[in-house]
Amino acid sequence: MGVGKPSFLRSLPFVVMLLITLVDVLAGPGAGFLPLLSLGPAFASLSGGARRTGWIGLSAVGLCLLLAVYDHLIGTRQNLLTLTSIAGVTGAAMLASALRERKERELHDVRTVAEVAQRVLLRPVPRRIGPVHAAVSYISASAQARIGGDLYEVVTTPVGARVIVGDVQGKGLDAVETAAVVLGAFREAAYDELDLPGVALRLERALSRQLTGEQFVTAVLAELGSDDHISLLNCGHPPPLMVTADSEIRLVEPPDHAPPLGLIGMADDIPQPLKTHFGPGDQLLLYTDGVIEARDVNRKFYPLLERAYLLQAAVPEEALAKLQDDLVEHVGGPIDDDAAMLLLRRRIR
Structure with a gap:
């Protein structure tokens, strides 16, 4: 659907992930901010489709791996749990995006029928x-x-x-x-x-x-x-x-x-x-x-x-x-x- 979304909603996932990256780098290893990267795909589901949400989720995973190298967390149990949580949130966000898009299509169809009925009645x-x-x-x-x-x-x-x-x-x-x-x-x-x-x-x-x-x-x-x-x-x-x-x-x-x-x-x-x-x-x-x-x-x-x-x-x-x-x-x-x-x-x- 070509439903317009506020530009700040579309840019919100990237802004959030960028802020988390800056905070993690400035705080140094062991600060534990990496799980917050799951907010990226979560916010993406508010405005984007399932495919876009999935790509943002993959970006969050890639960013998590890069930061894990910087924080010396690669291969640790903590890093594995973080990657799993990001993947899980991405999957749930993709499902939410798909359901939201279907609801928007149904609403669009209802409004279209209503407009036709209005022109007739x-x-x-x-x-x-x-x-x-x-x-x-x-x-x-x-x-x-x-x-x-x-x-x-x-x-x-x-x-x-x-x-x-x-x-x-x-x-x-x-x-x-x-x-x-x-x-x-x-x-x-x-x-x-x-x-x-x-x-x-x-x-x-x-x-x-x-x-x-x-x-x-x-x-x-x-x-x-x-x-x-x-x-x-x-x-x-x-x-x-x-x-x-x-x-x-x-x-x-x-x-x-x-x-x-x-x-x-x-x-x-x-x-x-x-x-x-x-x-x-x-x-x-x-x-x-x-x-x-x-x-x-x-x-x-x-x-x-x-x-x-x-x-x-x-x-x-x-x-x-x-x-x-x-x-x-x-x-x-x-x-x-x-x-x-x-x-x-x-x-x-």
Whole structure:
């Protein structure tokens, strides 16, 4: 594998063996530093392959023999034990190197598959949707993959662009599979259905064949028409964040939430979408709960409303990148849940 390693790790075995050699020469015969030469192949296993570790082990053996001549130890029991210990450590280090390389190859394969799956499931959103500029950010909580249970999509239809941002209950492969069902159904329903409630019912039917028990998917569906308005249908999801052209910041709370997808069948009917003004210079941030539930070391939630000023950057991609960097800095380490954000900004005429 072509996995890059820090240069100091690759040079560390030689530095260690050189220092041991200098100390042994300066200390003189009988000081007993030769067994420490086994540190060379031991450190080599941290960054090199099995073959490189083996060559460094042979170098340590050769160096040990030269120093044994200087220390008048050739043929002694002490020297034989030292050579045996270096050979044993070299063999163990070569095995560790081989296992590490195999693990790195497996991790590389997992990440490659995850990247392919991400391109299939979470396709890049169009940067321009008529008069609207879109940007997206996704952070997966999985250490070995780049996708999870959060989802987003933008579909351009004859009636305007339709958008979904959602969050599947649960984690792991089951959540990814459910996200794939929602996205596949949305891409068809966005074209076929007359309104957002129709899209939601279509997603509900698709999920009824997938989910079991009381599993569900929270989501916000949005529709961008030709006028300066946006329609929002909130299915149990965190409310979108609106930042107006005159810097007013507010959450777009609907009068009534629709039930989460997967539980709509339990409700009598679906509330009508909320239609709100979305004029030139206005921005709407759709996000998942991994954003607002991200905690710092003091267990404080991420203050999205307080950080909304970061979205004032000139370019939407730059604005969203600043918000994502601020979120990661707030957490101070790996996030506990997937976090997706989709920013819509209506261009100023």
